Amino acid sequence: MTCFKLPVSLCDRIQSALTRYWWDGNDGSRKMAWVSWTKMTQPKAKGSLNFKDFQSFNDAFLAKLSWRLINNPHCLLSRVLKGKYFADETFLTASHKSVESHGWKGLLVGWDLICSNAGWAVGNGESIHVWTDSWLSNTEQLRPMGPAPENQQDLMVAHLLLPDKSDWDREAIRRVIPHEESKILSLKPSRTGAPDKLIWLGTRSGEYTTKLGYRTALERKDNAEANHAGDKFDWQKGVWKLHTVPKIKLFL
Structure with missing residues (x-):
């Protein structure tokens, strides 16, 4: 995930394994998933469980690699890629080529995520x-x-x-x-x-982290702000920070 863009089918298989582990019984019996995976991947502050959306997580990892290329233009990987894909420009102005590797396609996915909040x-x-x-x-x-x-x-x-x-x-x-x-x-x-x-943008250090990138990628994919525009309940204070046992928080 840190080097290549995973196929959607593979991400779906990983998600399916987690879904079955969460909802199915201990005896291996298959049960109904009562809440959609999209809702379960939303942050706890929005009333969900903060499961990882693997496509967004993959994009965040690729953006971290792209961030390294931007800030270390003289490293070996950056010099090799520059000679092959953007010899007469910078990585920030690079684009898709008629012939390109799967790794380069993944870097451009990360580049697109960086451009959305840099x-x-x-x-x-x-x-x-x-x-x-x-x-x-x-x-x-x-x-x-x-x-x-x-x-x-x-x-x-x-x-x-x-x-x-x-x-x-x-x-x-x-x-x-x-x-x-x-x-x-x-x-x-x-x-x-x-x-x-x-x-x-929006950080004290100005440095990109996978956590911040994942949050941005998830919002772009699920349009979280629009889906929760009318949600005024403070989930952090009202549920997750309650002094009670974890199973009650999950029930709520």
């Missing part, structure tokens, strides 16, 4: 495109509203910094995107000229 922390601004990259917030994906003027299609964040890269150039910001001035000024560019860094 953003840029401003360093020297030389790697961040003003109009297409998410860089206006460290908690959510935000970019300036377009369309971009024709003469500013290739504008980089570095063009909004002072010549010595020590701080923002307010006149340049007001000339290009004045409506985003307050958001931009709240960001702190690197005073030492450090390169820009891709971060996982």
Whole structure:
């Protein structure tokens, strides 16, 4: 799961084994599954049991491998893949090829998951495109509203910094995107000229973890927010943190 995208049929077989273990009797008799697997994989905070959805878990593992390639472009694996699949571009701009390995297809699955919740922390601004990259917030994906003027299609964040890269150039910001001035000024560019860094949004460290990636993958697959939009009950406080035996919590 950490290297390849598993076939859906294999994930279904693993899920079936867990389903039968959970619902069937000790004597091996096959019994009815009273709750759908989709509901059982939802987090405990939403009133479920937090079983693993294996397709989403697989995607989270692949995203971790893709994250390593992004942050370690000089490692052996990254250099080999670059020579074969994205020689004239970066991994973030890579795409499917007419002839590609199963491993490369899995990496692109991870790449897609990363792109759904990653953003840029401003360093020297030389790697961040003003109009297409998410860089206006460290908690959510935000970019300036377009369309971009024709003469500013290739504008980089570095063009909004002072010549010595020590701080923002307010006149340049007001000339290009004045409506985003307050958001931009709240960001702190690197005073030492450090390169820009891709971060996982909504975390203190900015680092990707399999746990965070799995949560994002599950929400994308099951549309959890829409399914539970009207659920106001606090399951953590009302059930899972009760001072009682585990079997009562499971019953509730």
